Amino acid sequence: MRHFLAAALLAASPALGGVTEALDAHILPGYAGFAEASAALAEAAGADCTAPALAAPYHAAFDAWMRVGDIRMGPSEHGALAIVFWPDARGFTQKTLQRLIAAQDPVIDDPAAFADVSIAGRGLFALDMLLFDTAFSGYAPQSYACRLAQRLTADLAAQAAALDAEWADSFAAVLRSAGAPDNATYLSEQEAVRALYTQILSSLEFTRDSRLGNPLGTFERPRPARAEARRSGRSLRNAVAATDAAVEFAEALADWELPATRAALDLVHEAADKIGDPAFADIDDLGERFKVEVLQQKIQGVETAIEEEIGLVLGLQPGFNSQDGD
Template sequence: MRYSLMLCACLAASPAMAGIEEALTDHILPGFAGFSTAADALAVTAEADCSPDALRAPWNAAFDAWTEIGDVRMGPSETGALSVSFWPDARGFTPKTLRRLISSEEEVGTDPTAFADVSIAARGLFALEQMLYDADFDDYAPGSYACTLVQTATADLASQAQALEAGWRDGYSAVLRSAGAEGNSAFLSEQEAMTALYTQVLSSLEFTADSRLGRPLGTFERPRPTRAEAWRSGRSLRNVLLYAEAAEEMAMALSDGEMPQTEAAMQRLRDAAEKVSDPSLQDIEDPSARLRVEIVQQNVRALSGYIEQELGVPLGLTAGFNSQDGD
């Protein structure tokens, strides 16, 4: 009886470990598994039919799955995510690289194994978006080099997804779970691991506000609508919401209590997004359309603030460095 009481007391005094386990089992691990499944389905579809009409739906499903964990940039994802989601592409490397591959019909574009050594600008979700939605690329014929390139890129994406899932499931999850244990040089305490996960949440929301929304907004005098993430496929606003929802979900998993203000802030963000007229954010040169997007941006920042209040402050957490910082 005394042992049981002591055990309960120890568990109650260790909210960080509970939060780490819940973040892994409720959010991160199923998120990577879901992305792997969706990427594999995309590759299977492409093998049977490489046409944009056939691939747009499974590509969108794969992108949806990616947003669950795409902003978790630690462990296997710290570098592994770069070739899945090469954005922003400020210098237009993706179309340049794709044009070079197609015009020269480079052999590497027909070999999914060798394709892993291609520039990350030609790999992942955004290179596929260019092939499936850009008028300069999406008119390829069945059996053409471009068709094969799309099949190669989808197979490569599936391989990347499998590697990320395995890296988290079979390796890095144990590193987080053993935070503070002897021999764990990555996290010398449970608090360090908790801080690292908390940083992913706030960094995701910061990146959404500053880059996913801030880049296309530009300035009032010079908006840059084509700098919006995934604008060709019309999912710029959808990405904002899905990444924000993923950040909220991970915050809730990390928390050892209710977060009513955070939940309310997320709902206000959804409500604000419903008023945006163009989901690709291409109409923001119009002042009224711009204002609606700015209100969405304000709500993303407000959501981050409530997470700090309801998660960070009670647990004594302060966000640290994240691999997306400075983008």
């Protein structure tokens, strides 16, 4: 009965209503919030670039990013790469930071030149290592590393402002005008809705398979060192935040209630609250591993609920592969 009601609601309202709501209630405020938080982080670094002084504004910026950080469409398809270079199984971020500091590379004094530095040495994960890894974080106020922190935060703020502007001034209009004769990106309103729906499922899959799957590794060989943002203790925080964001996104895209999705999200929070180490460092303990696996299953439950409460209405059967780009 729920699915028939949802289908009736969708038929009674323009498909672009969901696109407009997703943009206005979730996507555009998300990028604006990230730009604001990144600017605040850069301003804080200008006043005091030491690691302890930047911890709180760094977390605020990362929290803001998590609201839209898994969106990979339009300007974010490539624009996100230098903001979040992860996974980094080969340690390119560490190598890039070590090289810059050892050479006292003057590239940090030139904003345009720094924009050409390897993406492994830029963005939130370069800051995560510089500010929270004890091999880097003890730098002095007047040191090269302190100036590097200032450049990294200024570069992040510039990237955030650019993404915010590209979405607000350009790509949002492409989504809103889906089906218009001059729109070569989305040939119908339904294509735009389906593209946004795909982003929601892709985010949940990434959280389940990478944010949790990477540190879980295998039963014989867990890999806690591969947890996302483990140095700053954000691994669990990011997994939950990304799931919260996916549900917020889904609720904005739908114009009907999603009670099963909300109930599934509650179970995610219950499972997360039982995990003791926010960086998954103890994942080699069987009991702790089980808790992370339970969280993984609960996130799968959110995905299943969204498939049933939104996907079926869109004509997409459960099991739809969000990586297909449909």
